[in-house]
Amino acid sequence: MFTSFSIFAVVIVGLGVFTHYYLQRAPDMPKLDLNRWWGDGNRPNQEDVTIRPFKIVFNETMIDDLKMRLRNRRPYTRPLEGMQSEYGMNTIYLEKLLKYWQDEYDFKGRADLLNRYPHYKTRVQGLDIHYMRVKPEAKGKQVLPILLMHGWPSSSKEFDQVIPMLTTPRNGYDFIFEVIAVDLPGFGFSEGTNKPGLDPLQIGILMKNLMKRLGFDKFYIQAGDWGSQAATHMCTVFPDDILGFHTNMPVSIRRISNMKTLFGSLFPSLAVEDKYRHRMYPLSDTFSYLMREGGYFHLQATKPDTIGAALTDTPAGMAAYIFEKIAMASNKNQLDTPHGGLESIALDDLLDTATILWANERITTSMRLYAEAFAPSEIFIVHEIPTKVPTAAIKFLHEIVYQPDWILRDKFTNLVHSTTLDVGGHFAGMHTPRELADDVFESVVEFIKFHEKYDK
Amino acid sequence: MFTSFSIFAVVIVGLGVFTHYYLQRAPDMPKLDLNRWWGDGNRPNQEDVTIRPFKIVFNETMIDDLKMRLRNRRPYTRPLEGMQSEYGMNTIYLEKLLKYWQDEYDFKGRADLLNRYPHYKTRVQGLDIHYMRVKPEAKGKQVLPILLMHGWPSSSKEFDQVIPMLTTPRNGYDFIFEVIAVDLPGFGFSEGTNKPGLDPLQIGILMKNLMKRLGFDKFYIQAGDWGSQAATHMCTVFPDDILGFHTNMPVSIRRISNMKTLFGSLFPSLAVEDKYRHRMYPLSDTFSYLMREGGYFHLQATKPDTIGAALTDTPAGMAAYIFEKIAMASNKNQLDTPHGGLESIALDDLLDTATILWANERITTSMRLYAEAFAPSEIFIVHEIPTKVPTAAIKFLHEIVYQPDWILRDKFTNLVHSTTLDVGGHFAGMHTPRELADDVFESVVEFIKFHEKYDK
Numbered sequence: 082m083f084t085s086f087s088i089f090a091v092v093i094v095g096l097g098v099f100t101h102y103y104l105q106r107a108p109d110m111p112k113l114d115l116n117r118w119w120g121d122g123n124r125p126n127q128e129d130v131t132i133r134p135f136k137i138v139f140n141e142t143m144i145d146d147l148k149m150r151l152r153n154r155r156p157y158t159r160p161l162e163g164m165q166s167e168y169g170m171n172t173i174y175l176e177k178l179l180k181y182w183q184d185e186y187d188f189k190g191r192a193d194l195l196n197r198y199p200h201y202k203t204r205v206q207g208l209d210i211h212y213m214r215v216k217p218e219a220k221g222k223q224v225l226p227i228l229l230m231h232g233w234p235s236s237s238k239e240f241d242q243v244i245p246m247l248t249t250p251r252n253g254y255d256f257i258f259e260v261i262a263v264d265l266p267g268f269g270f271s272e273g274t275n276k277p278g279l280d281p282l283q284i285g286i287l288m289k290n291l292m293k294r295l296g297f298d299k300f301y302i303q304a305g306d307w308g309s310q311a312a313t314h315m316c317t318v319f320p321d322d323i324l325g326f327h328t329n330m331p332v333s334i335r336r337i338s339n340m341k342t343l344f345g346s347l348f349p350s351l352a353v354e355d356k357y358r359h360r361m362y363p364l365s366d367t368f369s370y371l372m373r374e375g376g377y378f379h380l381q382a383t384k385p386d387t388i389g390a391a392l393t394d395t396p397a398g399m400a401a402y403i404f405e406k407i408a409m410a411s412n413k414n415q416l417d418t419p420h421g422g423l424e425s426i427a428l429d430d431l432l433d434t435a436t437i438l439w440a441n442e443r444i445t446t447s448m449r450l451y452a453e454a455f456a457p458s459e460i461f462i463v464h465e466i467p468t469k470v471p472t473a474a475i476k477f478l479h480e481i482v483y484q485p486d487w488i489l490r491d492k493f494t495n496l497v498h499s500t501t502l503d504v505g506g507h508f509a510g511m512h513t514p515r516e517l518a519d520d521v522f523e524s525v526v527e528f529i530k531f532h533e534k535y536d537k
Numbered sequence: 538m539f540t541s542f543s544i545f546a547v548v549i550v551g552l553g554v555f556t557h558y559y560l561q562r563a564p565d566m567p568k569l570d571l572n573r574w575w576g577d578g579n580r581p582n583q584e585d586v587t588i589r590p591f592k593i594v595f596n597e598t599m600i601d602d603l604k605m606r607l608r609n610r611r612p613y614t615r616p617l618e619g620m621q622s623e624y625g626m627n628t629i630y631l632e633k634l635l636k637y638w639q640d641e642y643d644f645k646g647r648a649d650l651l652n653r654y655p656h657y658k659t660r661v662q663g664l665d666i667h668y669m670r671v672k673p674e675a676k677g678k679q680v681l682p683i684l685l686m687h688g689w690p691s692s693s694k695e696f697d698q699v700i701p702m703l704t705t706p707r708n709g710y711d712f713i714f715e716v717i718a719v720d721l722p723g724f725g726f727s728e729g730t731n732k733p734g735l736d737p738l739q740i741g742i743l744m745k746n747l748m749k750r751l752g753f754d755k756f757y758i759q760a761g762d763w764g765s766q767a768a769t770h771m772c773t774v775f776p777d778d779i780l781g782f783h784t785n786m787p788v789s790i791r792r793i794s795n796m797k798t799l800f801g802s803l804f805p806s807l808a809v810e811d812k813y814r815h816r817m818y819p820l821s822d823t824f825s826y827l828m829r830e831g832g833y834f835h836l837q838a839t840k841p842d843t844i845g846a847a848l849t850d851t852p853a854g855m856a857a858y859i860f861e862k863i864a865m866a867s868n869k870n871q872l873d874t875p876h877g878g879l880e881s882i883a884l885d886d887l888l889d890t891a892t893i894l895w896a897n898e899r900i901t902t903s904m905r906l907y908a909e910a911f912a913p914s915e916i917f918i919v920h921e922i923p924t925k926v927p928t929a930a931i932k933f934l935h936e937i938v939y940q941p942d943w944i945l946r947d948k949f950t951n952l953v954h955s956t957t958l959d960v961g962g963h964f965a966g967m968h969t970p971r972e973l974a975d976d977v978f979e980s981v982v983e984f985i986k987f988h989e990k991y992d993k
Binding site: 150153154155156157158159160161162163164167168169170171172175273274275276277372373374375376377379380381382383384385386387388389390391392393394395397398399401402405442445446449452 | 611620624626631730841
């Protein structure tokens, strides 16, 4: 018995030493092409670097066609007796949403609402990128540029409630933000590439080039989902140019972090505060949740063109598919209700997202990002390199993954601010814009302090 | 060094003893309701047990609507530069298939072709079940009843080339078959249930009741894919009534078989003949293949109603989705071609399958089977119980899984015939009807010998 324990102790200590010295070691930064061409064909001799004002238009032809398709939809198979969302989207509930989209959603009014901000497009590395650029009502405050980056299946629209909260002066803060809310390539109104390889690392490089085009050499970032992955790579590749990174999906996928997560499952009380333990352990709960909810991820990471071809042809089907995933990332306690969690977001906001995806035919190009993220490339080296960029993590209650700060620090060595909330979900800009904006202000105070302390 | 080896040997032997005595042990058969009601509401006092002749009709309204939808299809996102099927269905190739479906596929002629066999429907346990029943040109031969069971996304149509090969007399054989080719509930022209729980075990019970309705107390079975799973359960639950089981997807998923597969990866030369080793090992290749190709399985096992809602509304999308999977199960060496393996099946046969699924709106009901197969039920106990039914395994080259006979015998203790071919794929009735029919005749000779030897 004693011997068994000794062997166990030796193994644990040995593994500890191994993980510390071997897995903590960061690889060298690979050589990256910082100006890869993602447009059709080859790079032209003269690149178009103009910045063009843009207005969102949902045109009559698109609207009529969309409504025709919704009207001509074939009847759905009803849910199995006694089931809500256990087998996926509840088709009775879905019908209500589709009827609203068809008969009541105000296409023009919603476009006008988005057009209250100034929109632009400019070509970066061959792709026409759309963004909103909103200058603040400054009045004697320091203006700080901040790039907002969304994830799937969103667009910059996800931030429309957050933007005014960042551009309006606040008591107690001597700074204010100029917001650049961008659509990732292949999402929203931004062009997708026709070349393989545009993974989150490459998107990060492209975003850095966009900000340079707009005249920002150094700036802050707020991001979630794939936007947060791309931003994490920006922080790793351009550590001197990102002034601070605020993420609502903080995650380190370094090998050492995975190892710590596994070891933590043996001693959860050492790994994570008691009150947040259920967000992480038992791992079996997390795996069950990811297994139950991760089919879309598996499919998009392997066959995006197939599911893309299917969803390109049916607005009702596309809505069912994306709404089911928005629902699951909104409220883990409501998975087995008819709406699956969807009712924590206003229906008009959901339909803005669906309409933008549909009108721009971005379903295939946006889903391809999952496949690119797992294709062999330098990204797997960059994942392992920590970043010194001061970082703030906000952890909402229903976020898909949870990591405690000591694991996040494997990647973000200067995690200067961390907030854990008992509300909110994955689409923070839509669920809890106020909490998100408040935390950005608080975090930037810490970022500024960090630079005052450590910069020469 | 010697000590390490000794420890290793002790561990291996110990695990061997453990697996033999613990994992080989079969649980008791659970108590099963052999007449569960799958129809809407409650069982009526008087059940309809009539057998009604049926004809396949692709009606004008359906055809016009289908063609309208194909014509109005939105343009596809083209494949990424240099890619064939690496990101899923090649949309340029797909367009050709869809154009053929829209302009050249002969709906009436294809229905007539299927109607050359006598079709019937009858209600079993509340569900209207469709089947073909084809009596042979007997002339002094013994007539043996055989039930043919297909899988996803097929129907009894999969067997239309095999049927005449089984019902035509052969030199050297003094028996011939009467064929019952059935559509599984929720597939083809068979009604789906509106109640949860209709898993492969329950389908097996329903099929047994169908055969009883048709007057067959004892019969043979040929099956693949989910049909083979259902048939395996029939063999386990009704061992005295199944005279012999011929399967083209032979698989034991008993725990001991999984254990043997794992151990075999340490000593592959002991686990599997050299010439077939690459069909099984290295396991990493198998896992990569299943990971790359298994997204649809993951999604259908967790969210069938979501993907069902999407594919119900677009014939083009439904075709893309099912054709990609038919392709992958057809030829593993052609995964990265534009057709992905699809060209090993005639286009008209593929479109029969698509048209039947579409016309009957069976996409959701058929995909739900994946979810039911993993829902908690007695099925996990029945999986662990071996069957004494004499069994024949035919292993085609591109079948999704491969198990050597010594593993198959964990489940099928009387594996009396085994054939491994260097041709063919998962949809044997469509790829290689001749090889399939030949092997059925050869196997039934062995089944008869088995009964002569062991039955009183």
